[in-house]
Amino acid sequence: MDRPQVEENLSFEEAYNRLEQVVRRLEEEALPLEEALALYEQGIALARHCQALLDRTELRITQLIEEGNELREEPFEAEL
């Protein structure tokens, strides 16, 4: 069986909500074993994805700069 993949750019919210759904389906529905196994693997992959997002230490910060009529987004260098 292929290892289930989670899209790289899946947001934390999306991944977390899907994880909740997976847990609920597994807990509440009497699924055929193979389907249950696939769901389980998917759930674990989603949990890993969420974990990886949380473990990322860099907060991405930009600031808006308006010059004339142009609005630009630039990296914001803050001494934290």
Added chain:
Amino acid sequence: MPPILTVRELTTYLRELLEGDEQLADLWVEGEISNVTRSSAGHIYFTLKEAEAQVACILFRGYASRLDALPTDGEAVLVHGRVSFYEAGGKLQLYVDTIRSLGVGPLYLRFQELKAALEAEGLFAPERKRPLPRFPRCIGVVTSPTGAVIRDILNILKRRYPPARVILSPTLVQGKEAAPLIVAALERLWRFPVDLIIVARGGGSLEDLWAFNEEIVARSIRASPVPVISGVGHETDFTIADFAADVRAPTPSAAAEIAVPDATELRKMLAERRRRLRQVLERRLVTARQALETQRRHLQRLSPLNLVVQRRQRVDEQIDRATVRLRYRLEIARERLEGLSGRLAALDPQATLRRGYAIVHRCVDGVVVVSPAQVARGDRLDVRVRDGSFEAGVL
């Protein structure tokens, strides 16, 4: 060549200059109170203001205790005291001994009027407050790009929820031009995919925070397409912006805390979900294994091999029973044989001889003599006894 003074010489000179002025030694000043703080020693500090001017004031504990009511922010007052230079603090101060209230100040009045008007319009109605997204992807921050406020906010966001993206929309947060700039900064963010906006400013006097009491700021906050958290001033400061916001946070740092979930909590929740996943799957596997076992047993019962085994068992049982029966019969036969042997032994002539009897044969023909009529005088007889035989003659 002008004289060179030490700092102390300068401050002493200033103090003596001020204290030498008769008018400054005993005067009344009218103004609006702001920035009231009380020191741990019980002295009260405040600023006396009007439009573009202010003077620092101190009311010593002794005088403060004689007042009916302590000064409050926004109050218009007439104070009495003297002016001097506070050398250690390097500032001119009004040493107040009496305060007379002239009622609430004009700024505070404007605040109250605007608040009442917007409230009547329903701008602050609870049903207009939007819920905050649980996991905001992108957070807009409207505040000054320098200073402690933005640093505190970014630190908290970074610590609590690193997956977030932050867009700072910088603005002035103080002064006459600040309100329209705050509105512009807020509205610039609407062109970006933010899920949530924090509007923040550090603590200050009613005047310092005034931009956040302007109607255009309140209306812009209400018009925001995404929820707005206000974090303006300290716990006790309330601005019109706070009432208009979807959520009012007591401080800028608190606004950042409210904006995002806590990664530590989330990690715990994730671990709990993984545990539940594993549990469910384990239970599912146990059930599957049990079902399989039941089927296996069922199948075994129906197996043709099983029939062979059963028959073999029956044959074995038959063999066992036959063996038992055979043994029994052998036993009986042996017992009968032993009985016969005993009887046979009793009939053995040798046994009679051992008891001292003799067997007599006629030598002529070997006939056993059992009657005197069988013999005549002179016949030779063969006598057998236990240990052998000898010949004898009839007399």
